[in-house]
Amino acid sequence: xxxxxxxxxDLDKPMVRFDAVTRRFADVTAVDQLxxxxxxxxxxxLLGPSGCGKTTLLRMLxxxxxxxxxxxxxxxxxxxxxxxxxxxxxxxxxxxxLFPHLSxxxxxxxxxxxxRMPRRExxxxxxxxxxxxxxxxxxxxxxxxxxxxxxxxxALARALAKxxxxxxxxxxxxxxxxxxxxxxxxxxxxxxxxxxxxxxxxTHDQEEAMTMAHRIGVMNHGxxxxxxxxxxxxxxxxxxxxxxxxxxxxxxxGTVDAAGVDGVVVxxxxxxxxxxxxxxxxQAGTKVALxxxxxxxxxxxxxxDAAAMPVNTVAGKVxxxxxxxxxxxxxxxxxxxxxxxxxxxxARRFAASDIGWDDTVWLSFxxxxxxxxxx
Amino acid sequence: xxxxxxxxxxxxxxxxxxxxxxxxxxVVYSFNGSRLVTxxxxxxxxxxxxxxxxxxxQEAALTSLGIAFVSASAAxxxxxxxxxxxxxxxxxxxxxxxxxxxxxxxxxxEVITGLSLLLLFVAxxxxxxxxxxxxxxxxxxxxxxxxxxxxxxxxxxxxxxxxAMDLGCPPLKTFLTVxxxxxxxxxxxxxxxxxxxxxxxxxxxxxxxGPGATTLPIRIYSEVRLGVKPEINAVCTIFIAVxxxxxxxxxxxxxxxxxxxxx
Numbered sequence: 001x002x003x004x005x006x007x008x009x010d011l012d013k014p015m016v017r018f019d020a021v022t023r024r025f026a027d028v029t030a031v032d033q034l035x036x037x038x039x040x041x042x043x044x045x046l047l048g049p050s051g052c053g054k055t056t057l058l059r060m061l062x063x064x065x066x067x068x069x070x071x072x073x074x075x076x077x078x079x080x081x082x083x084x085x086x087x088x089x090x091x092x093x094x095x096x097x098l099f100p101h102l103s104x105x106x107x108x109x110x111x112x113x114x115x116r117m118p119r120r121e122x123x124x125x126x127x128x129x130x131x132x133x134x135x136x137x138x139x140x141x142x143x144x145x146x147x148x149x150x151x152x153x154x155a156l157a158r159a160l161a162k163x164x165x166x167x168x169x170x171x172x173x174x175x176x177x178x179x180x181x182x183x184x185x186x187x188x189x190x191x192x193x194x195x196x197x198x199x200x201x202x203t204h205d206q207e208e209a210m211t212m213a214h215r216i217g218v219m220n221h222g223x224x225x226x227x228x229x230x231x232x233x234x235x236x237x238x239x240x241x242x243x244x245x246x247x248x249x250x251x252x253x254g255t256v257d258a259a260g261v262d263g264v265v266v267x268x269x270x271x272x273x274x275x276x277x278x279x280x281x282x283q284a285g286t287k288v289a290l291x292x293x294x295x296x297x298x299x300x301x302x303x304x305d306a307a308a309m310p311v312n313t314v315a316g317k318v319x320x321x322x323x324x325x326x327x328x329x330x331x332x333x334x335x336x337x338x339x340x341x342x343x344x345x346x347a348r349r350f351a352a353s354d355i356g357w358d359d360t361v362w363l364s365f366x367x368x369x370x371x372x373x374x375x
Numbered sequence: 376x377x378x379x380x381x382x383x384x385x386x387x388x389x390x391x392x393x394x395x396x397x398x399x400x401x402v403v404y405s406f407n408g409s410r411l412v413t414x415x416x417x418x419x420x421x422x423x424x425x426x427x428x429x430x431x432x433q434e435a436a437l438t439s440l441g442i443a444f445v446s447a448s449a450a451x452x453x454x455x456x457x458x459x460x461x462x463x464x465x466x467x468x469x470x471x472x473x474x475x476x477x478x479x480x481x482x483x484x485e486v487i488t489g490l491s492l493l494l495l496f497v498a499x500x501x502x503x504x505x506x507x508x509x510x511x512x513x514x515x516x517x518x519x520x521x522x523x524x525x526x527x528x529x530x531x532x533x534x535x536x537x538x539a540m541d542l543g544c545p546p547l548k549t550f551l552t553v554x555x556x557x558x559x560x561x562x563x564x565x566x567x568x569x570x571x572x573x574x575x576x577x578x579x580x581x582x583x584x585g586p587g588a589t590t591l592p593i594r595i596y597s598e599v600r601l602g603v604k605p606e607i608n609a610v611c612t613i614f615i616a617v618x619x620x621x622x623x624x625x626x627x628x629x630x631x632x633x634x635x636x637x638x
Contacts, residue, residue, distance in 0.1 A: 062541055084540045097538035101556045111542030162542065 002189065002230075005214035007039045013076050015040040015198045016061065016166060021070035023056055030056040032222035033070070038166075043192050043199045045209035048219035049245070057219075058168050058202045062091045075165060085114075090164040094171040096155035098143040104130075104154050105139035111162045129157040132191070149180050156188075160195070169201040173208060185211050206246055210234070218242055234293075239375045243291040248329075250297070250340050252290040256372075259284045263367055266290055270336040275311045277367040282374065289373045296369035297342040299330060300362045301355060313364040316340065318357055328352045332361055398615060405608035412603045422609040429606060435594035436610075439574055442505060442590060446512035447569035453513065454520025454569070455562055461521070462528040481518045488515060489582030496583060503585030511583040512573040519572060520565035523629065527561035560628045567625035571618050 014037035023031040030053040038044045046054040059065045060072060063084030072080045079087060090111065098107050108129050112122045130136050133153035143151055152172065159167055172188070173181045189212050192199050203209050209216050210230040218225045218233060225245075226238045237243035240251065254268035263277040266288060274290055282288065304313060319339060320331035329343045342363055346352050355361065379387070405423075409416025426432060457477045461470070480488055492511045496503055535557065539549040555562075577592035584593065591614065595607055 062537075064537055083545075084537070085543050085545050089541075091538070091541045093534045093538055095532060095534050097532060097534040099535060099539070099553055099557075110539070110544075114543035114548075158538075158542070 002043065002212070002214050004229075005039070005042055008041065014038055014073075015042070015075055016200070017071075017073040018057070019071040019073065021057075021060065021067045021072060023053075023060060023065055024068050029222050031060070031067075034222065034224060035070075036217060036224060036227065038198060038200060040198055041196050043189070043212060043214045044201070045213035045216045046200065046202045046219060047206060047209040047216050048204065048225075050204060052219040053222040054202045054219045055170060058091070058170055058200065061089060061166065061200065062168055063087050063089075088162075088164055089166040089168060090159040090162055091168040091170065092155050092159040092172050094174055096143075096151050096175075098151060098154055098158070100143055102142075103139065104135060104141050104143075104146070107143070107154055108139075108157045108161050110158065115162070125161060129161050132160070133157045148175060149184070152176060152184070156191075160197070164197065166198045166200060169199060171203055172201065173203075174205075181208070188212060210246075218245065220245070235371075237291065237371060237373070240289050240291070240373050243371065243373060248294050248341060248343075250292045250294065252292070252338075254288065254290065256282055256284050256286045256288055264288075264372060266372070270334070270338065272314060274370065275367040276370040276372050282372060286374060291371040291373055292365050292369055294329065294341040294343040295327075295345075297340070297363050297365045299332075299342045299344055299355075300364070301359065302362075304362055304364070311364075311367060312370070313362055314340070315360060315362050318355060318359050318361055321352075321355070321357065323352055328355075330355065330361070332363060401608055402612045402615070404605070405612040407605060407608070410605060412605060412608075422605040425606050426609055431589075432591075432594060432598075432606070432610060435589045435591045438505060438588060439591040442509050442512060442580075443570045443573040446509045446516060446573045447566050449509075449513045450516040450520050450569040451562060451566040454517045454565055455524050457517065457521040458524035458528055462525055462531075477521050478518050480515050481522070485515075485576075485578040486582075489579040492579065493582045503583060504588040507583045507585065508580050508588060508590065511579050512569075512576060515576065515579055516569035516572045519568050520562075523565040523568065524558060524561050527558045531558065564625045564629035567621050567628070571621045571625075574621075575614070575618060 016036075016038040018034055018036040021031055021034050022029065032053075034053075034057070046057060048054045056065055060067055061074075063079070063082060067080055071078055074087070074089065099110065102110065105126055109122050109126050112125055117125070126139070130139055133156055135150065135153055135157065138146070138150065143154070146154065152175070156172070159169075169188075173184055176184060185208060188199075201209070201212065210233075213230065215227060215229055216233050217227045220241060226233055226242045228236070233242065233246055237246065243249045244251075252266070252268040252272070252274060254266045254272075254274075257265040257267045257273065259265075259282055263275055264282055264284075266274050266276060268274065268290070276290060303315075314334055316332040316334040318330055319333040322329035322331075325346070327343050327345045329341060332340050332342060334340060340363055344351075404412060406418050406420065407414075407416055408419035408421065457473075461474055461477070464470070489511070492507075492514065493503075495501075496507050501507060531554070535553055536549050539553045540546065544552060575592060577590075577596060580590045581593055581596075584590065589597075591610070595610060598604060598607055
C-alpha cells in the first residue's frame, strides 16, 4: 500500500478537474455527468469492468475524445477544445504503439523533435530516459528486436520524455506475464515517487489499482461508484455493487431491528441476528445488507462454549474447499441453504487437512468486521 | 522437411516444365547462331548485337518504359488515396459504388476495358497516342495498388497515429512521418506491380494507342506476325529478365511489410 498522499496544491485548483462531463456514443452514454478532481503528484487509478467508461475518460484527457457536456480543466485551464498535439499530457498505450520504423532512440525522442528541442538537449533527455527505464545500450534496436517487457519500458520512456504534467496509462501492464507485472507495479510506483508527476492509470485489475494508486475511482455505467484510498474502498465500500466488485464478500440481507449508539442489530431473512458496529444514523426498520469479507470470518471446528457464545456466530457444513496454498477458501452451507465464504491462512504446514467436506464448522465475526450497506 | 515421394517429384517436374519450358526455349534460342528459328546453329550473342541496330524496337522499348513509369506513378498515388478512402473514411455515402468502381478493372476482361476506353477517347475527341495509353494503364493498374495498400492499412494499428499526435505531431505531419513510412513497403510493392503490368500489357495498349505510339509488346507482336525473327527472342529474353526482377523485388518488399509491425 502507498504511503498516505498529502495534497500540496490548492484544494480549489486540482491538476485535473472533470466538471459534470458527459460523453455519448450513438445510443450509449459512456461517461454520464461525471465530476472528479485529481491532485497534483497523485497516482490515481480508474478501475471498473469493461465498458464502464474508464477508457473514454482517459481518452478525453488525452484529447482523442471531446466531452459532449461539462468542462474539463487541466491546471485550471479549460482544455476541452485543445487538440491532442497541443496538450501537456502524454499517454502510454495499451498496445504500446511503438513506431516500428524507428529505433528505441527514435521512438523516445519523437515527442522532443516535435517541439523542436535543440539536439544537445534531446541527447541529454534521451540518455536520462534510457537510464530511468534501464534500457541503456538498446537505443539502436528496433521495436521488433525487443522483449515484451523492454517494449513496455520504451513506451513508458517515450511518454515521459516530454516531462508531461499528467501521464496517462491505459492498461499499461496488461500484456505482461504475472511475475513481470508485479515487479513492474513496484517500479512504476518508485518512478512516480521520484518524478513527482501526476499519473492517471486505467485498469480492470483491482490488485494493480490497490497496489499502485493513492486513490481509486471505481467506475460503473459511466459514473463514479466510489472514490477513495484503496483501504477506504475495500473496508468501507459505499454500496453493495462496490463491495462485490472489489474483492470477495458475503452479504446478509435483512432489516435493522434495533439501532443504538454502539451499532445496530440486523435480523436477516432467515431470522439470524447480527450485531454491527459504527453505523450512526441508521434507523430501525431500514432494509440493509451486511457485508463481511471472507478473511474477517473466524472458522472453528469445535463448538464455541455455550456460556461464552460470541455474537455473530453461525454453524454450517463445509460444502466446498478451495486450496490456494497460502490460504484456503471454505464455502460453508448454513441451515437455510445460504453459502458463506470464509478464508483461512495456512500458517501451519498441512493445517488445511484438518477440515474436510461435510464437517460441521462454526463461523463468527466481530461486530466491527461487518459493513452495513443501505444501497 | 518432408521427403517427396516419386509421384510428387514427377508431378512437380511436369508442372514446372509446363510453366517454364516455353520460356526456357525462347531464352535458349535467343542465343542461337542460326537465322532459322528452329535450327540450332551454335551459341551466339549476335541477335543481341543486332538489337543495337534496330532503332524502331529501341524506340518502342523506351515508349513502353516511359508509359510504365508515368502510369505506375499515377496509379500509385491514386490507388493509395483510394485505399485510404476505403479504410479510413468509414461508411460514407456511396462507399459501395466507389469500391466497386475501383476494383472493377481487376475482374473486367481487358478487351472490354480497352474497348470502353477507346470509345471514350473517340467520343471526347481525344487524340490517341502515348497519353491515352498512359491514362488507360493508370486505370488498369490503380486497382492493384489499391488492393495491396488497402490490405496493409487494414492491419495498421491506429494507436500509432494517436501516439504521434499525443507526442505533439499534427495530423498531416503524423501521416507523413508515421503512417506513410509504415505503409511505404506496400506502396512500393504496388508501384512495382503496376509498372510490370503496364510494361507487358498488349490488349489495352492496342485499343488505346494511335499512330506514332508503339509500345514494345505491340511492336513485338506486329513483327512476329511476319514470322519469328531471332532478334525478337533476344528482346523477349531481356523483357523477361526485367519483369522477373521487378516482380521479385515487389514480392520481397511486400514480404517485409507482412512481418508483424510489432508495436
